[in-house]
Amino acid sequence: MSLRCYYRGPAQSNEELVDRLLHIPYQSGMIAVDTETISIKDITCIGIGLQIAPDESLYVEVWPDPSDLLLLVTSLIADPSIIKIYFNANFDFRVLEFLHDTDSTPLPDYTNIADPSLMAQIQGQSDHSLDDLSFSLLSYSNELSIAGLLEEARIECGRKSVSMLDVPFEQVATKCLNDVWATWHLWENLQHTWPNTQNKECYDIDIALIPVLKSMEQKGLLLDKEVVESEYVRLRNEVMGYADVCTDMGFNPSHPQQVGYILASRGNILPFTKSRKQLRTDEDVLSELDDPIAKLVLEYRSANKLLTTYIEPWREQDRAYTHFRIDLSTGRLASFNRNLQNIPPAVRRVFSPDSSNFNWMDYSQIELRILGHVSHDTTMQDAFKLGISIHELTMKELWPNAKRYGSNGEDSQEYLNSKTFSFAKVYGASDYQLHRKTGVPLDRIPGLRSAWGILYPQAQSWVDNQYNWPYDYVESDFGRRMALPTNIHNMKPHVFTAHRGKCAINYPIQGTAADIVKRAMLKVKDYDLRLQVHDELVFDGEVELDESLARIHPEIHTPFNTYVESKWK
DNA sequence: CACCATGGCGCG
DNA sequence: AAAGCGCGCCATGGTG
Numbered sequence: 001m002s003l004r005c006y007y008r009g010p011a012q013s014n015e016e017l018v019d020r021l022l023h024i025p026y027q028s029g030m031i032a033v034d035t036e037t038i039s040i041k042d043i044t045c046i047g048i049g050l051q052i053a054p055d056e057s058l059y060v061e062v063w064p065d066p067s068d069l070l071l072l073v074t075s076l077i078a079d080p081s082i083i084k085i086y087f088n089a090n091f092d093f094r095v096l097e098f099l100h101d102t103d104s105t106p107l108p109d110y111t112n113i114a115d116p117s118l119m120a121q122i123q124g125q126s127d128h129s130l131d132d133l134s135f136s137l138l139s140y141s142n143e144l145s146i147a148g149l150l151e152e153a154r155i156e157c158g159r160k161s162v163s164m165l166d167v168p169f170e171q172v173a174t175k176c177l178n179d180v181w182a183t184w185h186l187w188e189n190l191q192h193t194w195p196n197t198q199n200k201e202c203y204d205i206d207i208a209l210i211p212v213l214k215s216m217e218q219k220g221l222l223l224d225k226e227v228v229e230s231e232y233v234r235l236r237n238e239v240m241g242y243a244d245v246c247t248d249m250g251f252n253p254s255h256p257q258q259v260g261y262i263l264a265s266r267g268n269i270l271p272f273t274k275s276r277k278q279l280r281t282d283e284d285v286l287s288e289l290d291d292p293i294a295k296l297v298l299e300y301r302s303a304n305k306l307l308t309t310y311i312e313p314w315r316e317q318d319r320a321y322t323h324f325r326i327d328l329s330t331g332r333l334a335s336f337n338r339n340l341q342n343i344p345p346a347v348r349r350v351f352s353p354d355s356s357n358f359n360w361m362d363y364s365q366i367e368l369r370i371l372g373h374v375s376h377d378t379t380m381q382d383a384f385k386l387g388i389s390i391h392e393l394t395m396k397e398l399w400p401n402a403k404r405y406g407s408n409g410e411d412s413q414e415y416l417n418s419k420t421f422s423f424a425k426v427y428g429a430s431d432y433q434l435h436r437k438t439g440v441p442l443d444r445i446p447g448l449r450s451a452w453g454i455l456y457p458q459a460q461s462w463v464d465n466q467y468n469w470p471y472d473y474v475e476s477d478f479g480r481r482m483a484l485p486t487n488i489h490n491m492k493p494h495v496f497t498a499h500r501g502k503c504a505i506n507y508p509i510q511g512t513a514a515d516i517v518k519r520a521m522l523k524v525k526d527y528d529l530r531l532q533v534h535d536e537l538v539f540d541g542e543v544e545l546d547e548s549l550a551r552i553h554p555e556i557h558t559p560f561n562t563y564v565e566s567k568w569k
Numbered sequence: 570c571a572c573c574a575t576g577g578c579g580c581g
Numbered sequence: 582a583a584a585g586c587g588c589g590c591c592a593t594g595g596t597g
Contacts, residue, residue: 257576339579428586496583503586509586
C-alpha cells in the first residue's frame with residue numbers, strides 16, 4: 001500500500017483499510033499504541049504503531065513523509081471513548097505532545113488509558129521492560145531490537161553515528177508492530193494477575209492521576225522576571241568574585257580534583273573518594289577544615305549552584321514548566337526537565353501566582369506517623385494522638401537532662417539530634433553516619449540507639465524485621481507492591497544485603513506517604529493545582545482544604561499545615 | 570559532536 | 582562501603 005504505512009491484517013485495499021480503521025477500534029473498544037522516535041534524546045516522532053484487534057495492526061510514517069493516515073491514527077489516540085494501551089505511557093505522551101506542537105496533530109486523550117508497564121510495576125515485578133515481560137508472560141521475543149537495528153544500520157551506512165532514521169522503514173515498522181502486539185497482549189494478561197483489589201486500586205489511582213499531572217505540566221508557573229534578573233546579577237557578581245580569587249591562586253573551583261590538590265598542598269588531610277581516584281572535597285569534608293580556601297570553595301559552590309541550576313535556566317523564559325514521572329521505585333513522583341521539586345526555598349521567589357496568591361499545604365511528620373502505624377508502635381501512636389511532640393519525647397529518653405530550646409530560642413542540639421535519630425531509623429543509617437550527622441561520639445551511638453528501641457519497641461522490631469525481609473518486593477499500606485533492588489551493580493554481597501535491607505525499611509514508609517499524597521491530589525484536582533513536592537501541594541489561587549485530606553488513610557491521622565502568600569516559600 | 574563517568578549538591 | 586532512602590541537574594574530562 002502506498003500510504004506510507006505498514007499493515008498486518010485482512011484488509012485487501014486502501015479503502016478497506018480506512019474502513020476498518022474507522023470501525024474495528026470501536027468494536028475492540030481498545031487500541032495499543034507505540035511511537036517510534038529518532039532517538040531517546042531526540043523525541044521527534046518518526047512513526048506510530050497501532051494494534052486495533054488481537055491480530056490486526058498498522059504502522060504509519062510520521063517523519064520525514066507523513067502518512068495520509070496520520071490524522072486518522074492520531075484521532076483514534078485522541079478519542080476518549082477508546083482505551084489506549086501504552087507501554088510506558090509517559091514516554092509516548094511526551095512524543096505525541098511534541099508532535100502536537102510541531103505538526104498540529106491532536107493531543108492524546110489522557111483519561112482513558114492503560115499501561116501494562118505500570119501494571120507490572122505495581123504488581124511488584126522487578127523488571128518491567130517490554131522484552132522481559134513479553135518473554136516471561138507471553139513466551140514471546142521480538143527478534144528486532146533497537147540496538148540490533150542500529151547495528152545493522154551502522155554496517156549498511158558505514159558510519160558509527162546512526163539513528164532510527166537510518167533504519168529501513170519496513171524494519172522500524174515491523175519492530176513497532178511487534179511491540180504493540182506485545183503491549184496489547186500483556187495488558188490482557190496482566191489484568192488477571194492483580195494480587196488483590198487494593199493493589200489494583202493503586203494502579204487505578206496512578207492512571208487517574210495522569211490527567212492531573214498533565215494539567216500541572218501544561219500550566220507551569222509564572223516567572224517573576226524582575227526577581228530572576230536581579231538574582232542573576234547578584235549571584236553572577238558573587239560567583240565571579242570568588243572565581244577570580246581562585247583563578248589567581250591557580251585553580252578552578254568547579255574542578256574537584258584541583259580543589260583537592262590545592263587543599264592537600266596546603267597541608268590539609270582529605271579522605272579519598274569512593275573510587276579512590278581523587279580526594280573528597282564535598283561539603284562534609286570541607287566544612288571541617290580550618291583553611292580559608294575551603295570556606296571560599298564552599299561559598300563559590302553554593303552561589304554557583306543557585307546561579308547555574310535555579311536562576312540561569314529561567315532567563316528569557318516567561319513560565320517555568322516541568323514533566324512528571326510516575327514510575328519510581330517507591331511510587332513517588334519525580335519532576336524533570338525542569339525539576340521543580342528541588343527548588344531551594346530561598347529562590348522560590350522567582351515564581352509568581354497567576355492569581356494574587358499561592359496557597360499551599362504540607363503534611364506534617366507524615367513518614368513518622370506512617371512508621372508508627374505500620375509497626376503498631378503504641379508509644380508513637382499515642383504521642384501523635386495526644387499531640388505530644390515526637391522529637392521532644394525522643395529527646396527526653398535519649399538525653400533526659402536536655403532542654404527543648406537553646407538560649408536564643410532555637411532548637412537545642414539534643415532536640416535536633418533526636419530528630420536525626422528517628423529519621424535515621426526510617427532510612428536505616430549506620431552508627432557512623434549518625435555519629436557524623438549529630439557529632440555524638442561514635443562509641444555512644446549504640447547506647448542511644450538502644451534507648452530509642454526501648455522507647456519505641458514495636459517500631460524497633462518492625463525495622464529489624466524489615467531489614468531481614470526475605471521476599472523480592474515490599475508493600476505500601478495501600479497494597480502497592482514495590483520491587484526491592486536486585487544486585488545488577490555487582491556490589492559485594494554483604495553491601496548489597498545491607499542496601500536491600502534499608503530499602504525494605506524505607507520503601508513501605510516512603511511508598512505509603514506517596515499513596516496518601518496521590519489520593520489527596522485526586523481530591524483537590526479541581527482546584528488550580530500547580531506543583532507537588534512529595535509531601536506538599538502548591539495551588540494558584542484560593543482553595544478550601546478540608547479535614548478529609550488528613551483522613552486519607554482510615555487509620556493514619558495526617559494533619560497538614562496550610563499557607564497563603566503572594567510568594568511560595 | 571554525542572555520550573559516559575565522576576564528583577558534587579539541590580529537594581522531600 | 583550503594584557508610585542514608587528516593588530523585589534530577591550541573592561542571593568537568595575522557596572517548597570515539
